[in-house]
Amino acid sequence: MSSNSGASARLRLNFHRHETKLAFLLFVLGTALAAAAPRFFSSVNLALLARSMGVLLIISVGMLNVILAGGIDVSAGSILAVVSVVLVRLGNHGLPASIVLPLGLLTGAGLGAVNAALIAELRIPPIVATLGTAGLFRGLLLEWTQGEWESSIPSWLNAVGIPRWGGLDISVLAAALVMLAAAWILHRTQIGRALFRFGDSPLAAARTGISVRQPIYFAYISLGLLTAIGAVFYAAQLGAVQGNAANGYELTVIAAVVLGGADILGGRGSLLGTFLGVLLLCSLQQALVLLHVATFWQNIATGAIVLIGVILSSAPRLHRKFTLQQSPSA
Amino acid sequence: MMQLRRSASLQPGVVILLVLFFCVYAGYRSGDFWSALNWQLLAQPLAEAGLVSLGMMFVIATGGIDLSVGSIVGVAAVTAGIAAHHKFSVPTIEAAALAAGALCGAFNGLLIGVLRLSSILVTLGSMILFSGIALALSDGNSFAGFPDGLLWWNDATLLGIPVEFLLFLATAAVAAVLLRYSLWGHYAIAIGSNRVAARYSGYPVALTLFGVYTLQGLLCGMTGILLVARLASARADMGQGLMLMAIAAVVLGGAPIEGGSASVLATVAGVAAFYIVQDGLLLLDVPPFVQHALTSVLLLVAVAVGIILRGNREDRR
Helix, strand or coil: CCCCCHHHHHHHCCCCCCCHHHHHHHHHHHHHHHHCCCCHHCCCHHHHHHHHHHHHHHHHHHHHHHCCCCCCCCHHHHHHHHHHHHHHHHHHCCHHHHHHHHHHHHHHHHHHHHHHHHHCCCCCHHHHHHHHHHHHHHHHHHHCCCCCCCCCCCCCHHHHHCCCCEEEEEHHHHHHHHHHHHHHHHHHHHHHHHHHHHHHCCCHHHCCCCCCHHHHHHHHHHHHHHHHHHHHHHHHHCCEECCCCCHEEEEHHHHHHHHCCCCCCCCCCCHHHHHHHHHHHHHHHHHHHHHCHHHHHHHHHHHHHHHHHHHHHHHHHHHHHHHHHCCCCC | CCHHHHHCHHHHHHHHHHHHHHHHHHHHCCCCCCHHHHHHHHHHHHHHHHHHHHHHHHHHCCCCCCCHHHHHHHHHHHHHHHHHHHHCHHHHHHHHHHHHHHHHHHHHHHHHHHCCCCCCHHHHHHHHHHHHHHHHHHCCCCCCCHHHHHHHHHHCCCCEEHHHHHHHHHHHHHHHHHHHHHHHHHHHHHHHHCCCHHHHCCCCHHHHHHHHHHHHHHHHEEEHHHHHHHHCEEECCCCCCCEEEEEEHHHHCCCCCCCCCCCCCHHHHHHHHHHHHHHHHHCCCHHHHHHHHHHHHHHHHHHHHHHHHHHHHHHHH
């Protein structure tokens, strides 16, 4: 489900496509792992890998929407923390799942709408607006929790995180559904196409009758909503939450999307790339854990792989700059 | 150009006015607010964040952003810790920390200036990379036992003013001269206004950007030394939070995040506003987490007001 899915492009293997390069990187990593740590390909470990990807993939799809629209959101980690605390706190007060879950999703969408309003109505640049709301959401959350842990989670939430189906849990299913829904929305609906056009050139989009506000609201609210969905599984998998949870998580999400080849200037990016980016980041981390590598080497490896992804993804842009062959939407 | 400069000078005015009102109120409510000790204690963290903000001002002026500053501060602090651990002399410790910072900045500058990669992506990657390097260098430990000569930066005062703060003021003066009177400052602003035009005008875009990010790294190195001196220890995660603070300070001072405009005075006003308000809220017994939220609100309000003022001008044009 890539953005430039012309029939001819699909038939021949295009080495200039970012996804191809990513797949190649993954192949190299996989071959190295098969030699160094064959355990990586055991079914238990692959199931663990899939579980660790679920939350990141769900939120990354939302971040892809925002980046496609030419924006950025550094408040996603704060929103993730707010929603997980809301879910767990209200659940622990004895409210049933049928009330808590909609409230949690509504909270996420609402916080996303706050970001969208600041950006669309007050015209605050996205990075500044979300920088501000990240501090605001986090500060209010910490004031609410007073820094205390919620060390137990309600039983229905606990059930969500339990591995079933051969080690997979509901987060894997949810991530798959989110990918399918996003593929349909991004490629088959008016708002999805508007997102690409708007991100490519807001002015040109406005001239063709696309609302200036609608794509912004759609992108940030969808990110808020998907972050809230991610928060359900985040809290369920961790089994405990606190106000400082997911600090800096937004940067991992952005790194995954960028590694997936999305153009930070907007208008370019694909779900397949984002999926491969998440897969690459998560398998790298999983592999380093398996190889008993210290945490700081994980940081070094992650940073290096992000930089490699950035260099790979900008190569075609530099190339295009000189040949001026820009496809309209991809 | 004139248009940009005039509109940019409005927002620091708004910020200073808001902060002055706040000072009067805080002084009225809390007797300690105007005490010399309060301002001395306030001046030191302000100086540290201020140095990073000055570097960030140049970066944002070129239309870029540097997310890796916190990690660079960590690398510099840990380098100082290792040098102190091996009983090197104080100037050597300081030189090592500065060199480590500048090296990290040069790495960013190479990728952004020469390879023309996007600054936000490069520094996102290098932020993770540098924090890993700082952790690897320190093995996750913290260093202590620094020589008195290094701790001098924290202890010494001149006429009751901490030397840390004087160093910050001196650096700000140098930055102002660089920005206003040097060709390099002119190039930096030109690149932020229109990079393509700057390139076609024959400006050394790659070299200027390389210099901007290296300077940012150097200033992070200075901040690392000051932090080590004040806390008498060095850890890999020391610079946490400085990145957001520095970006917020520059933006609060009225610099457009798209680049093409910069003012040292506005940046100093921006960073001072943050620390004065935070300190005042502390003295007013506002809960610590609410302080955090309120400073974020200050950023959003100041930027929104600045944009509304600027927007009106653009509409009139």
